[in-house]
Amino acid sequence: MNEYLKHYGVMGMRWGRSRGSQSVSVSGKKSKKSNEETEIDETNKKIKSERRLTNKKRRTLSDDDLKLKIGRLELEKKLKELTQQDIDKGKSPVTKLLIDIGESSLRAAGTAVGTYAVKAILDGKFDRKEAASFIKPKK
Numbered sequence: 029m030n031e032y033l034k035h036y037g038v039m040g041m042r043w044g045r046s047r048g049s050q051s052v053s054v055s056g057k058k059s060k061k062s063n064e065e066t067e068i069d070e071t072n073k074k075i076k077s078e079r080r081l082t083n084k085k086r087r088t089l090s091d092d093d094l095k096l097k098i099g100r101l102e103l104e105k106k107l108k109e110l111t112q113q114d115i116d117k118g119k120s121p122v123t124k125l126l127i128d129i130g131e132s133s134l135r136a137a138g139t140a141v142g143t144y145a146v147k148a149i150l151d152g153k154f155d156r157k158e159a160a161s162f163i164k165p166k167k
Contacts, residue, residue, distance in 0.1 A: 137163055 082089070082097060089097070144162040148154045 086094070140162045141159075144159050148159075
């Protein structure tokens with residue numbers, strides 16, 4: 029009886045990945061985009077390609093075309109700045125809250141570690157479980 033292992037896959041292909049799927053979800057199935065998402069992706073690709081072409085042809089554009097393109101870019105930039113200001117208004121209080129929580133947690137953990145270190149030095153023994161109970165918040 030002649031036994032051998034036959035390879036049916038594509039050389040160099042990663043295990044568990046389909047050949048045609050670009051985006052694979054955790055379950056291994058290809059994730060589906062909604063029609064709106066695909067339209068947005070296509071629109072963004074068109075805009076980027078148009079900008080690349082415009083950038084290459086900028087020396088041959090007429091003054092009116094240049095003014096239109098510059099006006100559009102300035103409007104997009106202003107829109108981005110305005111929406112960013114709205115985001116920043118909500119972002120700064122959340123950031124401050126998270127920093128305060130982190131500082132208080134570190135302060136409490138540092139105090140607990142210091143307290144246990146002094147106790148361990150005085151007793152002359154160190155116990156991990158007892159150290160962990162010092163750090164755990166009391167209920």
